[in-house]
Amino acid sequence: MKKIFTTLLALCLLNTASFSDVKLGIILGFTGPIESLTPDMAAGAELAIDEINKSKHFSMGKVSGVRADSTCVDSAAATTAAERLITSDKVNGIMGADCSGVTTAILQQVAMANGMVMISPSATSPALSTVEDNGLFFRTAPSDARQGQVVADILKEKGLTNIAISYVNNDYGKGLAASIEENHKAAGGTVTISAPHETDKGDYSAEVGALAQAGGDILVVAGYLDQGGNGIIQASLDTGAFDIFFLPDGMIGEGLPKEIGSGLNGSIGTVPGTDSPGAAKFSDMATAAGFKSGPFAMESYDAAALMLLAMEAAKSSDSQVYKSKIMDIANAPGEKIYPGELDKALHLIEDGKDIDYVGASAVELVGGGESAGNYAQIEVQNQKNVTVAYR
Amino acid sequence: MDYFNALALIINFIVIPGLTYGSQLALGALGVTLIYAVLRFSNFAHGELMSFGTMICILFTWLGQSYGFSFSFLPTALLFVPIAVIFCVLYCIVIEKFVFSFYRKQKADPIITLIASIGVMFLTAGLIRFIIGPGDQSFNDGVRFIFSVRDFKNFTGLEQGFGLKTTQALTIGITLFLSISLFWFLNSTKTGKSMRAFSDNEELALLSGIDPNKVVLVTWIIAGSLATFAGVLYGLDKIYKPFIFLQMLLPIFSAAILGGVGNPIGAFIGGYIIALSELIVTFAYKRVLGYILPENLAPDSMMQFLATDYKYAVSFIILVIVLIIKPTGIFSGKTI
Numbered sequence: 001m002k003k004i005f006t007t008l009l010a011l012c013l014l015n016t017a018s019f020s021d022v023k024l025g026i027i028l029g030f031t032g033p034i035e036s037l038t039p040d041m042a043a044g045a046e047l048a049i050d051e052i053n054k055s056k057h058f059s060m061g062k063v064s065g066v067r068a069d070s071t072c073v074d075s076a077a078a079t080t081a082a083e084r085l086i087t088s089d090k091v092n093g094i095m096g097a098d099c100s101g102v103t104t105a106i107l108q109q110v111a112m113a114n115g116m117v118m119i120s121p122s123a124t125s126p127a128l129s130t131v132e133d134n135g136l137f138f139r140t141a142p143s144d145a146r147q148g149q150v151v152a153d154i155l156k157e158k159g160l161t162n163i164a165i166s167y168v169n170n171d172y173g174k175g176l177a178a179s180i181e182e183n184h185k186a187a188g189g190t191v192t193i194s195a196p197h198e199t200d201k202g203d204y205s206a207e208v209g210a211l212a213q214a215g216g217d218i219l220v221v222a223g224y225l226d227q228g229g230n231g232i233i234q235a236s237l238d239t240g241a242f243d244i245f246f247l248p249d250g251m252i253g254e255g256l257p258k259e260i261g262s263g264l265n266g267s268i269g270t271v272p273g274t275d276s277p278g279a280a281k282f283s284d285m286a287t288a289a290g291f292k293s294g295p296f297a298m299e300s301y302d303a304a305a306l307m308l309l310a311m312e313a314a315k316s317s318d319s320q321v322y323k324s325k326i327m328d329i330a331n332a333p334g335e336k337i338y339p340g341e342l343d344k345a346l347h348l349i350e351d352g353k354d355i356d357y358v359g360a361s362a363v364e365l366v367g368g369g370e371s372a373g374n375y376a377q378i379e380v381q382n383q384k385n386v387t388v389a390y391r
Numbered sequence: 392m393d394y395f396n397a398l399a400l401i402i403n404f405i406v407i408p409g410l411t412y413g414s415q416l417a418l419g420a421l422g423v424t425l426i427y428a429v430l431r432f433s434n435f436a437h438g439e440l441m442s443f444g445t446m447i448c449i450l451f452t453w454l455g456q457s458y459g460f461s462f463s464f465l466p467t468a469l470l471f472v473p474i475a476v477i478f479c480v481l482y483c484i485v486i487e488k489f490v491f492s493f494y495r496k497q498k499a500d501p502i503i504t505l506i507a508s509i510g511v512m513f514l515t516a517g518l519i520r521f522i523i524g525p526g527d528q529s530f531n532d533g534v535r536f537i538f539s540v541r542d543f544k545n546f547t548g549l550e551q552g553f554g555l556k557t558t559q560a561l562t563i564g565i566t567l568f569l570s571i572s573l574f575w576f577l578n579s580t581k582t583g584k585s586m587r588a589f590s591d592n593e594e595l596a597l598l599s600g601i602d603p604n605k606v607v608l609v610t611w612i613i614a615g616s617l618a619t620f621a622g623v624l625y626g627l628d629k630i631y632k633p634f635i636f637l638q639m640l641l642p643i644f645s646a647a648i649l650g651g652v653g654n655p656i657g658a659f660i661g662g663y664i665i666a667l668s669e670l671i672v673t674f675a676y677k678r679v680l681g682y683i684l685p686e687n688l689a690p691d692s693m694m695q696f697l698a699t700d701y702k703y704a705v706s707f708i709i710l711v712i713v714l715i716i717k718p719t720g721i722f723s724g725k726t727i
Contacts, residue, residue: 051663169700193693195698195699196700198700200632200634200635200638201635201638202625202629202630202635202638202639203412203629204630205404205408205412205669205670206408206669206673206699206700206702208692209405209408209670209673209674209675209699210673210674210675210698210699211402212404213400213674213675213676213677213679213693214675214677214693215677215678226526226527231629231630234630237552238535238554238556239403239404239540240403240539240540240541240544240552240554261487287578365527367444
């Protein structure tokens, strides 16, 4: 009897985390296609939570994070996990989800039904800009529609008017290709062909054959650098179809210039990035906390920080109340807040002053509440990706 | 001049890639057809045997490279193909002993052996993923081009040109050599003749004193070697990707059936027909017609019969048509 009692007591003590006053659901694909990125993303969000907990100015007590697995691709599993966060863990907001497909599913089936605020750090599909969200959905990642605009700007500056597009046949590729095509045409350019490619083939000579016949000054490869995109580029160089390539974010990585060799020199690209002081600061903080400031880790930190600061500004952890404060916190006017300054931000809010949360990824929410997006312009020089400008 | 430009385009995008891909399919189809002729079942594991041989070749290439081996301007991997062939043949003999010999002794229905071969296929695929992992491996370290498109354009002054990769020339050359050797072996040596006899009529062959174990062994040796060569040449020319060998089964079987199952010459020619038709049907003829036709007739559209997404559908359609119209194939093989 005594043993059972001690065990029960121990279990209760272990569970104290779940008794904290404010809970944040962190739903990311801890298993699945982006499982290599999510640990750092979750660590980013938890870093923001720790910082809030260390501050004495957060009026709603202790904050804790509850992790759940979105799987990135399985909508049914993701909605079940989100449902669990809301009904059994009773979270006050959801930091997530990661991939565009599961994010849409969770938003429509769980978050809207329960009136729960969701801030995604990495869903980039343009469809999420226009989706019905009752003011509950935000993202610290830019929409791919914005990237299309940046790509079109760069192409125009370089005087490349005739472009051919080869995109990976999924939501990411289609959305990005459509956005590039639309923006490029609006800027007065022509798109000779926009054709899909699959990721799992060994031989892309037929696809490149069609692209070559359409011709163009440059080939935009809206794909993945180690799944198909590299094959398209290699086959284009082998057949002399194209000499330079445009590489959007999915194609930027150290591996590609190494694999293709000197043929890639002179190609240009874009990848989310900022020269804001917040990025460097966050990178140091991440190293100190023992994780890497990998892709979307900054956005995850910002998502969690925004949500908690909005709660403080609204003096409530109720989604319906604090959802309207998120845009105010994120945008001007007010004092600029960088990572590591959450204590200062809370203090300013307490004093009734405005803040402009800049964070690690230079957050500026536009439209229905998504990041305006900052991109680094890449040029491949001597088989290395070199950042030449920020946009 | 315009006609030369059109011709260069067709050579660059259809003829050279078609002959290369066709050679790779032909080597695969020869293996499938031999197994069918002698052992009387469709070996669905053949694609994975190609993958297995290539994997061994890559592993030895890495080892060799770490000791500083190289093969001047040719890919180092070619040096290690013989070792890969030995390993692949050994693997074939192991699966023969543990799986296929059991069903042959039982005189099992060919469909049962076929299902067993699917099991072997999954087992081999798993083994390969376990050893080398599911990622892509690029292992061609030789000189990339014999002459590139740019060299050709500079040399001839044409607007369009074609290039020839070292691996393309190697693939076509090695395939021709292997196929001719195989035809000679089957037609002129005693062992080859005994294999054909065994294939034609097993009972009669046994009565005339042909050792069935030897015939089976030789068949596996040939099939394993062809599979290794096909896989290595494909990997050198394109990329080694463990997942694509399952996709390649369809064109390989289409080639074997088109040529007539059990008929080596049929398999050889079938490989080229499948590869070329895949490219001819999915190629966009806009520029070619632009060169040939008078200016006012030049097309604006892409002039493409089928989108490239449907490349695999082409071999499937050919397969279905052959099975409906002439199930024995062009060179009258057996019916499956």
